Amino acid sequence: MSLPIYASPLERVWYYTFRVICVLVFVFLVAPILIVIPLSFNVEPYFTFTHKMLTFDPTGYSLRWYDLLLTQGLQNPDAPRDWAWWGQVWEQATWVKAAKNSLWIGIWATVLATVLGTTAALGLTRPEMPYRRVIMAILISPMIVPIIIIATGLFFAYSSACVPPDSAIGAVLSPFLSPKGCLANSHLGIILAHAILGIPFVIITVSATLQGFDQSLIRAAASLGASPRTTFFKVIMPLILPGIISGGLFAFVTSFDEVVAVLFIAGPDQQTIPRQMWNGIREAISPAILAVATILVIVSIALLATVELLRRRSERLRGVTPQ
């Protein structure tokens, strides 16, 4: 967008003002996220820059909040840092336990959402799909319905969804359920809830990839004697894989960031990172939260980069010029 030669002085002023406005909006978007990174190295328990930090005095900076993430919840935090200490961190540290829970729940919710979502997207993009519009509306609705309503609904449903642990089905399912045999306060319950929340993202992303997919390739494969199975794994899958991975990453991020459903349906054993942060923000707010935030920002930058690369690859494969 360069300035035309015939631009009047007023237009020239507006041209630069417009640029400045845009820069300010971008600063508004990104600055809050980047500001947490330096703040997390604060040696003082404050949420702002100290004088020492601004003068780049090394004593104003420290890794103490990152250290706290490892030592919080340990029985013996001051022990020498040998293998036994690291074992203790792995087993006992509050944040490490929360991270393990979050990862575990996130991975299973992602697998569930991606497998079901991709299959459904394959059906939904077929021209002969009946009731397409209504079904699509239902499947996307977990993204639109307020999370508090979903959490409330699940709270009631999960507290009544119980199998007695001493029954035949209960014996099989008991490792996945709470000690009372309910979906409430169980890992499985949260995995199901998070899968539901991730599904719209998978459907939207995979459908978008499939819209650029040349349906005649399927017929070509069939005419060459490939079974539907072979066609899916050898022809369709490689072409839509970037979309599937992006959708999966969306679902994972959704689960990894979800706190409301966890607050309503999880028990003390399902402490996740967002729940821990939620408690941290509501109670004693310490820069340890900022240290976690910094780690999460770095993770999200990595995920965003992956998704962007996948999107470009997929567009290149489809012969679309990258947008």
Added chain:
Amino acid sequence: MADAPQTMPLQTADGRPLKAALAQAQVKAKRRAFLLVLPLLAFVVLSFVFPIFQMLERSVFNDGFSANTPSLTAWFSQHPQGAEIDESAYAALVADLVTMQKAKTAGQAGTRINYVYPGTISVFKSTARDAAKMVPPLKDAVIATNPMWGDPVLWAAMRNASHPYSTDFYMAATDRKPTADGGSEKVAPEQRIYIYLFIKTFILSGVITGLCLLLAFPIAHLMAVLPTAKSNLLMILVLLPFWTSLLVRTTAWIALLQEQGVINDILVTLGILADDGRVRMIYNQIGTIIVMTHILLPFMVLPLYSVMRVIPPSYARAARSLGATSWTTFRRIYLPQTLPGIAAGSLLVFILAVGYYITPALVGGADGQLISNLISFHMNKANWSMAAALAAILLAAVLILYWLYDQLIGIDRLKLG
């Protein structure tokens, strides 16, 4: 010749009529497509749609009163609305209160009535304690313990509650109270909290949507007109917040906006504010607006950008060459073409804002709470039915907007990044 197709229909190689074969193939293709969607649909219906319906049932169902008052329930079914509350009614009440005192359920019944007639929990409990010792005439004895028992409005409320299914909670959620003749009326203006909160939620969501549009329009336009390589870079700046944890973004804003935070520090250092005159920009309505605008901004930028990107620049040039000023060109040529993007982004942001919970709960303070937070409040107090009724109203509003979105834009055109 004219009836030849009927006597000699076209046939497939195996001798079936072509029409029938095609219809059969189409049914098969339809079934195959549907079977692909079925597992997910079943999963979503079972673990999402069904729980929500179950919750909605709670908004009309509450047997806290009816389950504990068999005699009163019988009396109400024998005496229609408008019947005189005579000695027999009080006898039924006393009989029920005696059983409730034994079963310790007077509080439960009182709580049920308390939603529409405040103050009944303690009255139920105290009268139940004395019920066993009462002697006829029971009407005078009961009213002597508390004059509230003589109030026909209380009796109307009890009549409504004597059936486990009632619309009482919707009445309470829309700031109405029962009247003696079985109808309802608005509560006193200073007690109208729910309607007020609904209106506030809608106004705040509107303000946030407006701010998002205001901020998103210039950057979406800039990205649309810049060369692809540059706009891709800028796109990453838009998507970064989108991918960053919501709690991280909220934490960051707390660090920035609080009284001892970065922005106040900068303003004090620059001498704009005195050290004792720091502005509180968080834990209030302003905090909710700022943080939610930041969080929802990408949802406005993405649809705007995808519409603006395909607007041909030649229209604007043609307008300029025909003598339009740049303002006229923008207003008459460019802006109308961006309307689909504006509609899509605004509706999406508004829908998401209306049901927002996390940000108002963390940075909203006392006056920045939205309707979702009130639902959560009632859930924590175990007022299931009240929470469900509020949730049902909110859900209805969101679904109407969702339907509107589908009609205007189409959900299959929703894009993320």
